[in-house]
Amino acid sequence: MNPYLPFPVRIDEINIATEDKSLKTFKFIFLNKDDETKFAYQAGQFAELSIPGKGEIPIGIASSPVEKGFVTFTVNRAGLVTTHLHKMKVGDIMGIRGPLGNCYPWEMLEGKNILIIGGGFAFTTLRSSIIYLLHPDNRSKFGDINVVYGARSPGMLLYREELSEWEKRDDINMHITVDGTDDPDWKYNIGFVPTIVEQKAPHGDADTFAIICGPPIMIKFTQPVLEKLGYDHDHIIMSLENRMKCGIGMCGRCNIGKELVCKDGPVFTLNQINQTPREY
Ligand SMILES: Cc1cc2nc3c(=O)[nH]c(=O)nc-3n(C[C@H](O)[C@H](O)[C@H](O)COP(=O)(O)OP(=O)(O)OC[C@H]3O[C@@H](n4cnc5c(N)ncnc54)[C@H](O)[C@@H]3O)c2cc1C
Ligand code: FES
Numbered sequence: 001m002n003p004y005l006p007f008p009v010r011i012d013e014i015n016i017a018t019e020d021k022s023l024k025t026f027k028f029i030f031l032n033k034d035d036e037t038k039f040a041y042q043a044g045q046f047a048e049l050s051i052p053g054k055g056e057i058p059i060g061i062a063s064s065p066v067e068k069g070f071v072t073f074t075v076n077r078a079g080l081v082t083t084h085l086h087k088m089k090v091g092d093i094m095g096i097r098g099p100l101g102n103c104y105p106w107e108m109l110e111g112k113n114i115l116i117i118g119g120g121f122a123f124t125t126l127r128s129s130i131i132y133l134l135h136p137d138n139r140s141k142f143g144d145i146n147v148v149y150g151a152r153s154p155g156m157l158l159y160r161e162e163l164s165e166w167e168k169r170d171d172i173n174m175h176i177t178v179d180g181t182d183d184p185d186w187k188y189n190i191g192f193v194p195t196i197v198e199q200k201a202p203h204g205d206a207d208t209f210a211i212i213c214g215p216p217i218m219i220k221f222t223q224p225v226l227e228k229l230g231y232d233h234d235h236i237i238m239s240l241e242n243r244m245k246c247g248i249g250m251c252g253r254c255n256i257g258k259e260l261v262c263k264d265g266p267v268f269t270l271n272q273i274n275q276t277p278r279e280y
Contacts, residue, residue, distance in 0.1 A: 003248050006050040006095025007035040019155030025074045043128040047098030048247045055081045058244045062124040064131035074124045100247045101266050113143035119150050119193050119214030123158050150177040150193040175200040194221040204231030213239040236270040
């Protein structure tokens with residue numbers, strides 16, 4: 001199979017994900033049923049969204065492998081291709097190439113407590129992960145689950161309906177936060193993600209792992225907090241978003257040192273990242 005050939009998909013649904021309309025969630029259906037089987041993915045992987053004549057963009061898969069019949073992506077309007085995607089309509093045909101990269105290390109995490117830390121629109125693959133972890137077939141395989149998720153303001157939080165459903169459950173501890181708000185009805189935290197991690201996250205031990213995905217500035221300030229809480233560097237798992245072209249380890253566009261983020265990652269432990277040149 002030619003790895004550069006995308007699967008044809010139809011846009012089935014488009015939802016505006018944030019109040020400033022800069023993010024939209026696209027639900028795609030594969031035109032050929034067999035392609036959905038070939039696109040078997042795990043939480044943490046990404047794909048290249050391909051718009052003929054415009055280009056391709058790497059985007060984390062926001063749907064979860066336990067959700068069948070469709071695949072979703074939440075896309076920030078950043079530049080050329082994402083702006084074009086934001087103008088597309090339900091029923092339009094385009095392509096998806098993947099799944100690409102590695103996933104979060106689910107087998108290794110079985111039996112462990114998991115702290116999920118997300119910021120801004122990098123929460124997409126963490127949404128996929130939470131849906132996977134909470135699925136009745138999976139929840140008993142994992143220990144405690146804590147989630148710290150932050151956005152600039154309440155209207156910039158993704159997946160707000162799901163966040164409030166997860167809030168009500170007693171098998172996941174949600175710590176939602178915003179940088180600031182003048183909403184008198186806001187009942188969750190106010191403060192930057194690293195501060196809330198320091199206040200609410202469990203201490204690190206041999207059975208507890210942190211998964212972190214967010215803007216570089218958030219990662220930079222969360223890392224020392226996790227160290228202070230006792231997390232070893234091989235218990236801190238990060239997903240990186242380097243610039244990419246091919247997405248399959250051929251062009252070298254995404255490297256940090258000898259690691260190709262598209263193929264060896266995007267998921268790395270902090271230990272692995274420490275062994276690469278300091279670009280993160
Ligand atoms: C593994 C991975 C997963 C990603 N997941 C998501 C996701 O779930 N949702 C989402 O909205 N975006 C995600 N991104 C980022 C997304 O790929 C870029 O925003 C997109 O490629 C921009 O394409 P464009 O043609 O619209 O912008 P361009 O016209 O190419 O660029 C517009 C602006 O965005 C900057 N830019 C482009 N690519 C990146 C990048 N990788 N990191 C930082 N800045 C960039 C450019 O420097 C420029 O300033 C992910 C990236 C990677 C590598
Ligand atoms: S994007 Fe081509 S090698 Fe990673």
